[in-house]
Amino acid sequence: MAxxxxxxxxxxxxxxxxxxxxxxxxxxxxSVTAFIGPSGCGKSTxxxxxxxxxxxxxxxxxxxxxxxxxxxxxxxxxxxxxVRRTVGMVFQRPNPFPTMSIFENVAAGLKLxxxxxxxxxxxxxxxxxxxxxxxxxxxxxxxxPGAGLSGGQQQRLCIAxxxxxEPAVLLMxxxxxxxxxxxxxxxxxxxxxxxxxxxxxxxxxxMQQAARVSDRTAFFNLAGVGQPGKLIEIDxxxxxxxxxxxxxxxxxxxxxxG
Amino acid sequence: xxxxxxPTSSAAGSPSKVKTRSTGRAGDKIFLGLSRGSGIALxxxxxxIAAFLTYRAAIAISKDEANFLTTFEWNTGTxxxxxxxxxxxxxxxxxxxxxxxxxxxVAVGIALFISHYAPRRLAxxxxxxIDLLAAVPSIVYGLWGALFLVPHLTxxxxxxxxxLGWTGIFSYQGGAARSLFTVGILLAIMILPxxxxxxxxxxxxxxxxHEEAALAxxxxxxxxxxMSVLPFGRSGIISASMLGLGRALGETxxxxxxxxxxxxxETSLLDPGGGTFAQNIASRFKEAGNDGxxxxxxSGLVLFVITLLVNGxxxxxxxxxxxxxxxxx
Numbered sequence: 099m100a101x102x103x104x105x106x107x108x109x110x111x112x113x114x115x116x117x118x119x120x121x122x123x124x125x126x127x128x129s130v131t132a133f134i135g136p137s138g139c140g141k142s143t144x145x146x147x148x149x150x151x152x153x154x155x156x157x158x159x160x161x162x163x164x165x166x167x168x169x170x171x172x173x174x175x176x177x178x179x180x181v182r183r184t185v186g187m188v189f190q191r192p193n194p195f196p197t198m199s200i201f202e203n204v205a206a207g208l209k210l211x212x213x214x215x216x217x218x219x220x221x222x223x224x225x226x227x228x229x230x231x232x233x234x235x236x237x238x239x240x241x242x243p244g245a246g247l248s249g250g251q252q253q254r255l256c257i258a259x260x261x262x263x264e265p266a267v268l269l270m271x272x273x274x275x276x277x278x279x280x281x282x283x284x285x286x287x288x289x290x291x292x293x294x295x296x297x298x299x300x301x302x303x304x305m306q307q308a309a310r311v312s313d314r315t316a317f318f319n320l321a322g323v324g325q326p327g328k329l330i331e332i333d334x335x336x337x338x339x340x341x342x343x344x345x346x347x348x349x350x351x352x353x354x355x356g
Numbered sequence: 357x358x359x360x361x362x363p364t365s366s367a368a369g370s371p372s373k374v375k376t377r378s379t380g381r382a383g384d385k386i387f388l389g390l391s392r393g394s395g396i397a398l399x400x401x402x403x404x405i406a407a408f409l410t411y412r413a414a415i416a417i418s419k420d421e422a423n424f425l426t427t428f429e430w431n432t433g434t435x436x437x438x439x440x441x442x443x444x445x446x447x448x449x450x451x452x453x454x455x456x457x458x459x460x461x462v463a464v465g466i467a468l469f470i471s472h473y474a475p476r477r478l479a480x481x482x483x484x485x486i487d488l489l490a491a492v493p494s495i496v497y498g499l500w501g502a503l504f505l506v507p508h509l510t511x512x513x514x515x516x517x518x519x520l521g522w523t524g525i526f527s528y529q530g531g532a533a534r535s536l537f538t539v540g541i542l543l544a545i546m547i548l549p550x551x552x553x554x555x556x557x558x559x560x561x562x563x564x565x566h567e568e569a570a571l572a573x574x575x576x577x578x579x580x581x582x583m584s585v586l587p588f589g590r591s592g593i594i595s596a597s598m599l600g601l602g603r604a605l606g607e608t609x610x611x612x613x614x615x616x617x618x619x620x621x622e623t624s625l626l627d628p629g630g631g632t633f634a635q636n637i638a639s640r641f642k643e644a645g646n647d648g649x650x651x652x653x654x655s656g657l658v659l660f661v662i663t664l665l666v667n668g669x670x671x672x673x674x675x676x677x678x679x680x681x682x683x684x685x
Contacts (some may be wrong), residue, residue, distance in 0.1 A: 147551070151568065151571060151572060154568070154571055156476075178575050179574050179575070181574075182571060182572055182573065182575075183574030183575040186572065186573075186575075187572035189565060189568060189569070189572070191565055193563075193565040193566060193568070193569040195566065195569060195570075195587070196566065196584060196585075196586065197587035197588070197590070206570075206573060206583065207573040207574065210573060210574060210579055211574075235524075256569070259569075259573070260572070260573070263574070
């Protein structure tokens with residue numbers, strides 16, 4: 099079930115350094131929201147606060163509220179492990195488990211959640227690989243190591259692994275930045291299909307990509323080195339790229355800085 | 357957007373000529389010679405050791421009236437000589453296996469604690485103390501083993517005898533615990549630092565992205581370790597264990613101090629007796645005559661071969677899983 103994300107007053111730190119400050123936004127279910135902004139503006143940090151991965155970094159801590167429908171992810175008594183089972187994540191560099199086969203990679207999340215019959219696992223693995231547009235390429239070699247695939251295939255394997263556990267939200271941290279243009283296109287097409295079922299948030303450095311895949315776009319910026327990153331504006335993607343309401347956004351997308 | 361590359365301006369503006377002579381050549385040559393020389397020297401030394409052992413062993417074995425491999429006897433003072441390595445091979449292998457069974461899980465546990473569980477303030481001193489264990493001379497371990505461990509193990513061995521005595525290998529007659537099992541425990545403590553520190557380094561090198569992959573799926577800390585850290589560290593743990601095993605197989609002084617040797621294979625691991633290659637050589641070398649020394653060297657050759665076989669087996673285990681090791685990516 100895709101869920102709505104409602105962030106209010108979120109500030110994240112690395113030790114004493116404030117990385118992002120006072121961010122509030124709403125992400126609609128079954129839509130794609132893109133985060134853009136210059137390097138170091140905190141968009142990846144912000145993304146990682148949405149599944150409580152930020153606090154895994156030594157010194158990482160978060161203030162504020164992230165509501166997933168009506169549950170506060172940072173409420174007391176909320177287990178970060180269970181949050182990450184509901185909010186899936188795909189990383190910048192494809193990271194299939196190197197010691198596992200393709201099948202085991204996709205089934206990895208399910209196995210964490212409990213014991214399944216072999217036939218159930220097979221069903222879910224096939225469904226997830228089909229969902230990630232990878233089934234036809236790997237169906238004959240499911241028992242081969244996942245690390246033997248090409249970079250683009252590995253990234254789709256990671257997407258299959260993330261969607262196998264049926265998360266409510268799928269976070270993608272520059273999922274195409276390590277891929278060639280053809281693999282990138284495959285992932286972008288896939289994102290278009292996945293948004294029928296999931297709430298998708300994607301960080302990207304590629305503004306064309308943001309324009310192609312997303313429904314809404316958020317622009318992040320920072321006042322200077324060492325300053326915390328802030329959300330400048332979030333709006334319909336079309337509006338951000340044609341007629342943004344803040345001058346900084348227009349400067350950034352037209353390439354005048356950053 | 358950020359990188360406006362203007363390839364023409366810089367190329368046209370710089371009139372630099374291609375240098376025909378590199379200044380680094382001499383350094384390259386020296387370094388090449390040094391590294392190639394070291395490599396060759398290593399092979400030559402190994403070959404020389406093997407040749408020496410084989411030559412002297414051949415002399416001894418040709419004078420051996422008993423079966424070299426199966427005899428439970430070591431009489432080299434008499435003529436003709438009668439000696440065999442069966443007891444030594446058994447004792448060496450069994451005490452080392454006991455050491456590995458005890459030390460490897462504990463070492464991996466300590467390494468994981470240092471690399472993944474302990475807060476930094478605690479991890480550094482713990483790692484330091486473990487490394488310090490490696491600096492203790494083996495004779496000190498031997499004395500500690502003989503004076504402290506041996507008398508304190510009688511209780512444990514009686515308990516073993518009560519509950520596991522029926523297996524035969526854990527029966528205990530009483531008396532000083534100067535047995536192969538005690539040697540195994542002592543060796544376990546001695547190899548703990550090396551296995552721990554090598555495993556710890558390997559665990560530290562687990563790429564962040566593998567751990568994050570597991571975390572993002574909702575893995576607990578232990579599940580992250582099971583899914584990412586241990587598989588990645590597997591070949592490292594094997595290498596670390598082999599380093600430890602090498603030390604256990606060859607340990608001399610500590611074993612010689614603790615064990616009360618005889619030339620019998622006891623059914624029970626807890627009863628005193630048996631011997632190891634290194635211990636046997638150390639105990640007998642001084643009093644042995646020329647032929648006796650050759651006989652001891654022949655047993656050294658067997659230890660050499662066992663070590664080679666063990667290392668070869670470890671390499672095969674590592675190579676068999678190579679395509680899953682993550683280096684292919």
